Amino acid sequence: xxxSKFGGSSLCDAAHIRKVAEILKSDESRQVAVVSAPGKRSSxxxxxxxxxxxxxxxxxxxxxxxxxFEHVRERYLQxxxxxxxxxxxxxxxxxxxxxxSEGAGPHYAASRGExxxxxxxxxxxxxxxxxxxxxxxxxxxxxVADETYELVGKAVEPGFHYIVPGFFGxxxxxxxxxFSRGGSDISGAIVARAIGADIYENWTDVSGISxxxxxxxKNAQVINKLTYSEVRxxxxxGFNVFHxxxxxxxxxxxxxxxxxxxxxPQDEGTSIVASRDASEDPVVGISAxxxxxxxSVHKLFLLKRPEMKDAIEKALREEGYSLDFTVAGIDDLTYxxxxxxxxxxxxxxxxxxxxxxxxxxxxxxxxxxxxxxGLSCEAEAVSRLFPALLERGLSVEFVNIGASPVTALFGxxxxxxxxxxxxxxxxxxx
Numbered sequence: 001x002x003x004s005k006f007g008g009s010s011l012c013d014a015a016h017i018r019k020v021a022e023i024l025k026s027d028e029s030r031q032v033a034v035v036s037a038p039g040k041r042s043s044x045x046x047x048x049x050x051x052x053x054x055x056x057x058x059x060x061x062x063x064x065x066x067x068x069f070e071h072v073r074e075r076y077l078q079x080x081x082x083x084x085x086x087x088x089x090x091x092x093x094x095x096x097x098x099x100x101s102e103g104a105g106p107h108y109a110a111s112r113g114e115x116x117x118x119x120x121x122x123x124x125x126x127x128x129x130x131x132x133x134x135x136x137x138x139x140x141x142x143x144v145a146d147e148t149y150e151l152v153g154k155a156v157e158p159g160f161h162y163i164v165p166g167f168f169g170x171x172x173x174x175x176x177x178x179f180s181r182g183g184s185d186i187s188g189a190i191v192a193r194a195i196g197a198d199i200y201e202n203w204t205d206v207s208g209i210s211x212x213x214x215x216x217x218k219n220a221q222v223i224n225k226l227t228y229s230e231v232r233x234x235x236x237x238g239f240n241v242f243h244x245x246x247x248x249x250x251x252x253x254x255x256x257x258x259x260x261x262x263x264x265p266q267d268e269g270t271s272i273v274a275s276r277d278a279s280e281d282p283v284v285g286i287s288a289x290x291x292x293x294x295x296s297v298h299k300l301f302l303l304k305r306p307e308m309k310d311a312i313e314k315a316l317r318e319e320g321y322s323l324d325f326t327v328a329g330i331d332d333l334t335y336x337x338x339x340x341x342x343x344x345x346x347x348x349x350x351x352x353x354x355x356x357x358x359x360x361x362x363x364x365x366x367x368x369x370x371x372x373x374g375l376s377c378e379a380e381a382v383s384r385l386f387p388a389l390l391e392r393g394l395s396v397e398f399v400n401i402g403a404s405p406v407t408a409l410f411g412x413x414x415x416x417x418x419x420x421x422x423x424x425x426x427x428x429x430x
Contacts, residue, residue, distance in 0.1 A: 002030045003197045005166065005188030008039025008047060009205040010262035011117055014082035021125055023203070023265050024161075032156060032195065034166045034188040035121055037113025038075060048072060048113040055100050056109035069097050076116055083124050092119055108176045111168035114184065118165035127161040136169025136190065138177040144169075144190055144249070152194035164191055185246035189257075193249040200250050200257045207261040208270035209239075211429060212286045216421045221429060225271045226284045230371050233407045237369035238289030247272075282374025283381070286424045288417045292365040293343060294397065295321070295335040299356040302331050309333065312354055319346050325367060325409065327398045334398070336367055336411055365397065366414045370424055371407045381428055382408055388427050394419055 006020050024030050037048045051072050055065040073093050080087040096112045115131070122129035135152045137145035148169070156162055166184025171177040179186050185202065192200035210220040228251040231239070250257060257272035297312060312333070313323055321339035328334075340346070343361020350359040375382065382401060385408070389396050397411030412420050 001032075001195055001197050002027065002199045002201055003032045003034065003188055003192040003195065004030050004201040004203060005034040005184060006036060006203045006262065007184065007205070008036040008049075010039075010203050011035055011037075011121070012039045012041045012045075014079050016262065017079065017083065017121060017124060019262055019265075020121070020203070023262065024125065026265075029198070030201075031160075032162045032164060032191055032197075033121070033125075033127070034164045034184060034191055035114060035118050036166055036184040037117050038079070046071070048075060048117075049110055052100070052109045052112055053106065056104075056106050059100050059103060059109075065097070065101055069100070073097075076120065079120055083120070085120065085123055087120060087123055089116065089120055089123075092116055104176075107168070107178045110178050111165075111176050114165035114167045118163050122163035125161070125163065127163050130155050130162050130164045132165050132168050132187065133170045133174075133176055135164075136187065138169045138171055138179065140171070142179065144186075145172075148190060149194040152191055153196075156191075156195050180245070183245075186249070189246040189249040192255050193253045196253070197255055200255050202257055202259050203262045204259065205261065205263060206259075207264050207267040208259050209285070211284065212421055212425045213288075216418050217425050220425070223270050223284050224268070224281065225273060225276050226281075227273060227276055227373060230284055230373060230406060231272055233371045233404065234285050234287045234369065236289075237287045237367055237407075237409070239285065239287040276373065278372065278374030278377065281372070282378045283370060283372035283428050285371050286368065286421055286428070287371070288366050288368040288412075288421055290366045290414050290417060291338055291341075292324070292336045292367060292411075292414070293321070293339065293341060294360075294362045294365050294411075295337055295343065295346070296358070296360045296362075297333045297350060297354075297356050298331055298358045299354070300331050302333060302356075303328060308354060312350065312356075315349065315353065316346070319349070321346075325398075325400070325411070327400075327411075336365060336397075364414045366412050366417050366420075368410045368412055368417070368420050368424065369407050370410075370428065373406055375406055375408060378428075384427050385410070385424060388423050389420060392419060392423055394423065 039047050055068050058065045076089050080089050100109050135155050137148050139145055166187035168178045208222040212220045214220045228247050254274050260269040261267050321337040323335045323337050325336040341363040347359045347361050350356050386399055394416050395413045400409040
C-alpha cells in the first residue's frame with residue numbers, strides 16, 4: 001500500500017486536482033491520499049488557510065467576516081464548477097462560515113481549508129472521506145496520541161480508497177486541534193504508519209530535495225537518496241523542504257519516504273530511508289539558518305565553575321533565548337542563539353548577576369551546515385571548506401567538525417549567507 005500526501009501547490013486549482021487524480025489512479029496500490037488546503041495559484045495569490053486565519057481574527061474582534069470569507073467561498077465553488085461536480089460543498093461552506101462567525105477559534109478556522117478540499121477531492125475521485133477529527137488525537141503538547149494509529153488503522157479497510165484531510169485532528173475534549181504550519185506532512189506520516197504502508201509519497205512542486213536551496217544555487221543537484229537522520233540534521237539548520245516532525249512516525253516503522261513532483265511525476269525524486277551506502281554520495285546537502293545572535297561571556301575560570309555556567313544558561317533562557325550552538329574556551333562561553341535581537345539589557349544582567357568581566361549580545365549571524373553520512377570519509381574536501389571561505393573574504397565565527405558524525409557547522413554573518421552557500425557548494429559538488 002502507498003500513502004500519498006499532496007501539498008497546497010499541488011491542489012491549488014481544478015487543473016492541478018486533475019493531475020493529482022491521474023497520479024492516484026495510475027497505481028491501484030495508492031490507497032490513501034492525504035490532502036492540504038489549496039495553495040497559491042500565482043505569486044500574488046493568497047493561500048486559503050491565510051484567508052481563514054483572517055476570518056477568525058475578524059470574528060475574534062467582533063467584526064463581520066462576510067467579505068473575507070467570500071474569497072474562500074468563491075475559490076471552492078470555482079473548483080467544483082471546473083471539475084463539473086454536483087457538490088454539496090455549498091452547505092459545508094455555510095457551516096464553516098457560521099462556526100467561525102460564532103467564535104469556533106483559530107484551530108477550527110485554520111483546519112477548514114484541508115477539510116473543504118478533502119470533501120471536494122473525495123467527491124471528484126469517488127473515494128471515501130475520512131474526517132481527521134474522527135481519527136487523529138493531538139495531545140496538549142502537540143504530539144500524536146498513541147491510540148491515533150489504531151483509530152486510523154480501523155478506519156481504512158482493504159479494497160477501498162480514501163481521502164484524509166491533513167493538518168488537524170482533535171484534542172482530548174473532542175475539539176478541533178491543528179498541528180504546526182506544514183503539519184499535513186505529519187498527517188501523511190501518521191496515516192502511513194497506521195496502515196503499515198510500503199511507501200509514504202510526499203508530492204510537491206519540486207522534483208525532489210536539492211543539495212542546496214535552489215533559490216540561492218540555480219539548478220542545484222537533486223539528492224537521490226538520504227537518511228532520516230540527514231533530513232533531521234538539515235532541517236535543524238534551515239532546510240525547509242520536509243517538515244522535521246513528519247520524520248518520526250515513519251522512521252519508527254521503517255517506512256521510506258519518496259518526495260515527488262506533481263507536475264513531473266515521471267521524475268525519480270528523492271528517497272528518504274533508514275540507511276544508505278554513503279560511498280555513493282558522501283555529502284548530501286548544504287543548509288543555513290538565519291536570525292541568530294552571538295552572546296559572548298568572559299570570566300576567569302568560568303569553565304571550572306559548571307554551576308555558574310548552568311545559571312548563566314538558565315538566565316538566558318528566561319530572557320527568551322534558545323541556546324542552539326555553544327563554543328567554549330577556558331574562560332569564555334559563546335552562544336549562537338535565537339531570541340531577542342537587542343541585547344543590551346541582557347549583557348548588563350550577566351555582568352550584574354554573575355560578575356562576569358565582559359559580556360555582549362550581537363545580532364546578524366547565521367549558521368551553515370554541511371551534512372552527509374559519509375562526511376568522515378570526505379576529510380580532504382571538508383578540509384578545503386574553511387580556507388575557501390577565507391579566500392573569498394567571508395567571515396567565519398566558528399567551525400564545528402566532529403561533534404556530529406554527519407554534520408559540519410560554520411558560524412557566519414547573516415549578510416553573507418548566499419556567498420557562503422555558493423562557496424561550500426562549489427567546493428563539494430562542482
